Amino acid sequence: MCAKASNSLEKTRAEMSKIKIEYPSIQLKALYFDLFLQNIPDDLYFKDLQSRFTMVNQAWMKRHNVTNLSSVIGKTDFDFFPASLAEEFYQDEQQIISSGKPLIGKVEKIEIEGSATCWVTVSKFPVIDQQSKAIIGTFGISHDISALTESEAALVHERDMLHILLNYSKDAIYFKDLNSRYTRISRAHPAMQFVKSPEDAIGKTDFDFFPPEHAQAAFADEKRIIETGEPVLGKLERETAEGMPEKWVFTSKLPIRDEQGKIVGTFGISRDITEIKMYENELQKAKCELEKRVHLRTLDLQKANANLKKRISQLDFITAASFQMAQCNNIKTLAKVILKSFYSIIGDSVASLCISGNKWFECVGTSGLLTPEIQQTVFKEATQIFSPHNCTTPVIIKNWIENVSDLNLWSQLGHFPYYIGIPLLADNRTVGYLQFFAKKGAHRRFEEEKNVVLTLASQSAVSLSNAIFQKELNEKAQLKGELQAARNIQQQLTPNHKPPIPGVNLKGLYSPAYEIGGDYLDYFQNDLGYWIVVIADVCGKGVPAAMLMTLLRSSFRNEGRNETSAKNLLCAVNDTMRVNFDERLFATAICLIISPDGKCMSYAQAGHPRLIRIDGKGKVQTIETNGIALGILSDQNAFSEILSEVSIPLVENDRFFLYTDGLTEAFNPNKDPYGTARLLNLLEGDIGNTPEKISRKILQDIKAFTQGAAYHDDLTFIVMCIEGR
Known part of the structure; x- marks a missing residue:
């Protein structure tokens, strides 16, 4: 145990x-x-x-x-x-x-x-x-292995893209080793005329397919690329080969480098430009023929050119003077510019510019040798003696001395017997009065340059009206603030009455998004009795846009005095903008010119939302025309060729709607725009047959859509209803 x-x-x-x-x-x-x-x-x-x-x-x-x-x-x-x-x-x-x-x-x-x-x-x-x-x-x-998988996929994709490029590109693409032997070619390569497949060309050289001189030149280019590393870009080459037609190609060759940057070959691409070369040759022939014709027409053109130079000189003068006036907001400074401009036409004279006062005219500028003590008295007396208070046309007196009983006051003007009085009219009222005491012979210059004088007077009136408004603006700005004063002036520039156009019931609405805006709404009767209706949208917002709008208004009112074509008026305004506006500024516009009897109208637009017509049966139609914004093209002919014009009969019960994009670009709280589709759907419904009802219907729909969201652009539109005459 x-x-x-x-x-x-x-x-x-x-x-x-x-x-x-x-x-x-x-x-x-x-x-x-x-x-x-x-x-x-x-x-x-x-x-x-x-x-x-x-x-x-x-x-x-x-x-x-x-x-x-x-x-x-x-x-x-x-x-x-x-x-x-x-x-x-x-x-x-x-x-x-x-x-x-x-x-x-x-x-x-x-x-x-x-x-x-x-x-x-x-x-x-x-x-x-x-x-x-x-x-x-x-x-x-x-x-x-995500990175490896992506790399393999990218490599396969690049291989497939190269395969597609080499198989389907119409350009000849090729890769060569350091001995200029082909390592790969595309199916569009000329060598494909001599081989069954691109693989059969591998190991061969240009000497196997092209004449020796062409092959040697290509070999020399590639050798130089390999030795220097510098590419050959855009080389024009002539290609020939036995049994093939002559061909011209545009070739670029570059070195191929390995990962260590060592050059291991070359690659190139050759584009067939044979057809372009043929066109170039034909163009050269046409050029020679054209030069012959131009030479034959030169004599005729020289004669026409002399007349054209005179006209251009007049236009340049008016443009330059108008531009200088447009820069002046101070009445005293503007008076000097106006008097200087007229002095260059009328010549040696004693002149004054008066503006309308509470009871009579007030002298704001003079030129000549009169002493300051008597200039105010003399010119005030002159307006009372020689010119009616409500005159609307120039007053010409060849010898004013015969109309004066007491010459003591006028003794300093004895050498200037010729009198010219020119009222300056803007917005159907006299804003100023120009007076000239000139020497004998001035009446001939006045008659020769009468159209220039009257055009310059019209522009002077607009500029003076603007300057007066500016003065009022400055005075009001001291009490109520500059923006409020500017808004008041803009409201004064926008008509608030119904024009008495036969058979046409018209109502316009202009509501700037800010204190003042850059939309332009206007309608007025010109000197020929035609009614001009305009809506425009200047680029930008606020004060700068409002100032540009004022210049645009001046251009339309000035250029439209004797115009019956909407297209021609837009072309004239574009020329003014090209001179007076910065090249970065532009404006869209839609223009209607209604005949004095109200039976038809001319319609054109410059890059603006199209005119909408609702016929008596309620069918809505957008009237298409071509156009580009004002101020973009400096070439007069190019602008005119783009612009198209439509003549429209005014039929009873038809309704027309003009608007700026501030309406369709009104946003709701979700940042969704009101849009053209919603507008057209609204107009197809029961909108009424008066401008007031239609305007109220549109405003109610916009208000319901925006749900109180703030407007970020001016809201401007015009409703026109055609009634029985």
Whole structure:
């Protein structure tokens, strides 16, 4: 019994000694395993027979945004992946457990909502118990190959693109080695006339396909590229080959470099421009023929040119003078500019500019040799003696001395017997009066330049009217603020009455988005009795746009005095803008010119929303015309060619609608625009047959759409209803 106990004790001691010897080795292996598990960048994971996690490494936890290992243990892939993916992982692992065979290098696409799609290679193995040799679970490793997969896809894409380019491009594309031997060519290459496939050209040179002189020139170019690294760009070459027609190509060649930057060959592209070359030759022939014809017409043109120069000189003078006037907001300064401009036409004279006062005219500027003591008195007397207070046409007196009984006051004017009085009319009222006492012969110059004088007077009136308004603006700005004063002036410039056009009932609405705006609404009767209706939209907003609008108004009113064509009026205004406006400024406009009897009208637009007509049956039509914004094209002929004009009969019960884009670009709180489609749908409904009803209907619909949202652009439109005459 004692011997048996002694043997058992010895056996136990032996096992303990073995454990003591193996323990350090086990600890070291555990340390190595832990270091490997936590530092490898790939995902490592261990699972039991039910595919529940028993261990994962730091890389796996980081990828799945897990910080606590305990929150992973006991869970499955269904807790971290979409069900379809988790089911696939589960089936793979159960197959390994049942077969004992590992899964090596399987490529899987991982798509998780809210995360970027990635590609991984997966290897999974059975975990075998060392004692029982039974499978007790699985372990796996997943390696991210997303970058490699994307690179392979990009490489395949580039290969496919090159294949498409070489097979379908009409240009000849070719690659060569350092000895100018072809390594690849496109199907459009001339060598394809002599070989069955692009591969058959590999290893050959230009000497195999082209005449020696052409091949030698190409070889020299490529040799120079290889030696210098400098490309050949845009070289014009003549290609010839046996049995082929002559061809001209536009060639560029560049070096091919390896990753170290060493030149390993060349590549080039040649584009066939034979047809262009033929056109060029034909163009040269036509040019020679044209030069002959031009030479024959030169004599005729020289004569016409003399007359044209005179007309251009007059236009340049009016333009320059108008521009100078437009820059003057101060009445005293403007008076000097106006008098100086007229002096250059009439010549040596004594002159004055008076503006309308409360009772009579007030002298604001003079020129000549009169002493300051008598100039105010003389010119005030002159207006009372020689010119009626309400005159609207120039007053000409060849010898004013015969009309004056007491010459004492006029003694300094005895050498200037010729009198000219010119009323300055703006907005159907006299804003000023010009008077000239000139020498004999001045009447001939006046008659020769009468049209220039009257045009200059019209522009002077507009500028003087603007200057007077500016003066009023400055005075009001001191009391009520500059913006309010500017708004008042703009309202004065916008008509607020119904024009008495026969058979036409018209109403306009102009509501600036800010205190003042850049939209222009106007209607007036010109000197020929035609009614001009205009809506325009100047680029920009606020004060600058309002100032440009004022200049635009001046141009329309001045150029429209004797105009009956909407297209011609827009062309004339564009010429004025080209001279007076900065090249970056422009304006869109729509213009109607209605005949004096109200039976028809001329219509044209310059880059503006089209005119809309609603006939008596309620059918809505957008009247199409071509046009480009004012101020964009400096070429008069180009602008005129683009612009088109339509003559429209005015039929009873027809209604017309003109508007600026501030209406269709009104936004609701969701930033949705009102839009042209909604406007046309509204106009197709029951909108009424008077401008007031139609305007009210449109405003109500815009208000309902915008739901109180602020307007960011001016709201401007005109409604015209055709009534019985």
